[in-house]
Amino acid sequence: MRSEPSVSIIVPTLNEEKYIRQAIGSLIPVEGLDYELIVLDGGSTDRTASIVEELASSNASIRLERNPARYQSAAVNLGAKVAKPQSAIIVRADSHAEYPPGFVAGLVGELNQQKVASVVVPMRTRGKGFLQRGIAAAQNSRLGNGGAAHRTATSSRYVDHGHHAAFDRSAFLAVGGYDESFTHNEDAELDLRLRRSGARIWLCSELAISYFPRNSFGALARQYFNHGSGRAKTMLKHRRPPKLRQILPVGALGLNALSLASGIVVSPLFLLPGLAYVGACMTGGLFLAVSERDPAGCVAGPAAMIMHHSWAAGFIYRVLRSTASKAWPAPASIEAVR
Known part of the structure; x- marks a missing residue:
């Protein structure tokens, strides 16, 4: 009899044809976990959806769902609701990132061992071209991140906020999931409600992910304008x-x-x-x-x-x-x- 809990990996996406295949490939567990991977597409106009359908045709655990609301907050909420009933854990993953080996299994282990509602992870930004590498250098340094825990953490500990990775599904749904009026900073807002409910958040420093930043100054400016607005x-x-x-x-x-x-x-x-x-x-x-x-x-x-x-x-x-x-x-x- 299988002792591991069932896991639903939820991947919001929108026009990520450059990254989606790599992200999904790095997320699929190889440890024998009972899992499903749900890609919530917000109306991509590139090849994102067709790539996911291609991957799903050779892996029955992958499926594509539509996210009419388009935003990440709505995608994760929808994914948590349509996930198979036996899934006790939901993993939130970005399609604009790459995950270390054993990432999902590691999250499951940390969530169970620490008895917390949420496990968050450090995020290391990595660029490919010259400009993107420079932007990544800024985001990885105190010059750009101001010392945020999920950017600088070198040891595991309880935190107030971090880059979202895994949730106890019942705890996530109990506080109402993400506030869908938020297009940005929905993660920090949810963490506030989780802590007020008495839940704890654990930062696992060993499961750092690689994030690919924006590759133009214009896109970077729009992203950070939205981050500032969301924080306010x-x-x-x-x-x-x-x-x-x-x-x-x-x-x-x-x-x-x-x-x-x-x-x-x-x-x-x-x-x-x-x-x-x-x-x-x-x-x-x-x-x-x-x-x-x-x-x-x-x-x-x-x-x-x-x-x-x-x-x-x-x-x-x-x-x-x-x-x-x-x-x-x-x-x-x-x-x-x-």
Whole structure:
């Protein structure tokens, strides 16, 4: 009789034809676990769905489902509901990543051994081309990640938040899963509710994954704008102040904007604080290039500046939008007045 629990691996995806085959291949357990792998596609317009169907034709444990809501939060919620009834554990996996050997089995073991509701893992960013390697260098360093636990952890421990990997299915459903109004930062918001319910979160440092970052500055800026907006939304929903490392980008944006405006209107001397910030980031990138022996590290300086300012802009946008909606509530409809 099989003693291992059944596992449902849930993979949200959208236009990931470059990465989906590799991601699925690295996720399939080889340890004899009872598993299913569900790809939730949000309406891909490339070959993502056809690649998954091809893989499913040779592996009955793989299946493709549609995610009409498109977002990751909705995909994982749907996957947790449509997973086979005997699945006690759900694994959330990204199609934009690569997983170490024994990843799923390791998560199952950690979840059972630690008796927790969730296991999270470190995320090491890895690039392929020159620009992507530079962006990866920024995201892997304190210059870009500010010391986030799931970016810097070297030992396993209980944490408040981390990169989501596995859940006790009943605990996940008991708190309502992800808040589907969140397009970003849904993981941190869920972790808050899990901890408030009395559940614990375990960071397993041995199961670090490789994540492939955006490969253009424009895509990076959009991603971090959304991250900042999502973090502000979590803060406003739960009325929790941001951590220092999360508020520093807002300070950097304010400092640089004031420095630039004052330098233009008042005196060029006021440009010095902004130039000092730019110099510090560029020096940090140069240090990464030398320490990692990769010239692409020089890109980490500009990448970090884009990450800082985009995150801050998204954060401020969400706060101002929330403030405006409270100050100017939507007018009642004619039908409601009647």
